[in-house]
Amino acid sequence: MKQVLPGSSAPLEIKIASLVLAGGGLVFLLTFLVLGIQAGDLGSLILPAPVAVISLGLGAGLLAGVRPVRFPALLWTVLVALLQASFALLASDVWLAVLSGVLAAAHVYALVLQITLPARRHMGSTT
Numbered sequence: 001m002k003q004v005l006p007g008s009s010a011p012l013e014i015k016i017a018s019l020v021l022a023g024g025g026l027v028f029l030l031t032f033l034v035l036g037i038q039a040g041d042l043g044s045l046i047l048p049a050p051v052a053v054i055s056l057g058l059g060a061g062l063l064a065g066v067r068p069v070r071f072p073a074l075l076w077t078v079l080v081a082l083l084q085a086s087f088a089l090l091a092s093d094v095w096l097a098v099l100s101g102v103l104a105a106a107h108v109y110a111l112v113l114q115i116t117l118p119a120r121r122h123m124g125s126t127t
Helices: 013-041 041-045 048-064 067-090 096-116 117-122
Strands: none
Touching: 013 041, 013 048, 013 067, 013 096, 013 117, 041 048, 048 067, 067 096
């Protein structure tokens, strides 16, 4: 018996872009959670928490093929890539700079995947 899960008909491009958005948001949140626990101040979660929630929501919307999610997801991916790039350039710890750089590059890749033809067809756009 074949079980159809939501998003199982999505093309690989959308699956990877959704994974980058959702996973990247969670990694961003966990990184600042660890830094906040080490510093004894969880006030540093003010930015990563909404980023993770919005990224999870947009990733799920992309995977489900909800058409109104397409443009907000594109804009959000650009904003998060710029945010990660700025953290990579301003980080004092090498591991944080490398992690932020990898996340920024992954978000740029997710942006490219979102504008491919299979992804546009999945989101309901034929052009």
